[in-house]
Amino acid sequence: MAENRARSHSSFNILIGIGAFLIGISLVVVGALVMIHAAYLTWELYKNPGTIINFAQSLKIADSSIEMMDLNGLDPLRLLAWPFVVMILLLQGKISLWAIEAGARLLDVARQK
Numbered sequence: 001m002a003e004n005r006a007r008s009h010s011s012f013n014i015l016i017g018i019g020a021f022l023i024g025i026s027l028v029v030v031g032a033l034v035m036i037h038a039a040y041l042t043w044e045l046y047k048n049p050g051t052i053i054n055f056a057q058s059l060k061i062a063d064s065s066i067e068m069m070d071l072n073g074l075d076p077l078r079l080l081a082w083p084f085v086v087m088i089l090l091l092q093g094k095i096s097l098w099a100i101e102a103g104a105r106l107l108d109v110a111r112q113k
Contacts, residue, residue, distance in 0.1 A: 017113030020106045027103030034096035038089050056081040
């Protein structure tokens with residue numbers, strides 16, 4: 001009876017190890033891809049700052065009460081969009097770091113099993 005319990009316990013540990021390994025690897029890969037995407041978007045905004053207009057247009061649609069003023073050729077929506085885009089990119093980077101950290105912890109659990 002005790003031998004049966006030990007055998008089922010060891011097979012359960014193997015299943016936990018395999019599951020932790022697969023989920024850990026997938027979290028690390030997804031986190032790395034999200035981080036690469038955030039870096040790519042940041043680089044694209046650096047090379048071509050005019051692409052912020054797409055996000056500014058979505059802000060204009062969301063808040064149609066904003067009146068367009070001309071500030072010596074500066075679009076106020078573009079100026080308003082920059083802090084939002086920076087915050088979104090920072091949030092995207094932080095979420096990817098959380099995913100990589102969780103995946104690394106799961107890989108450590110898999111290694112211990």
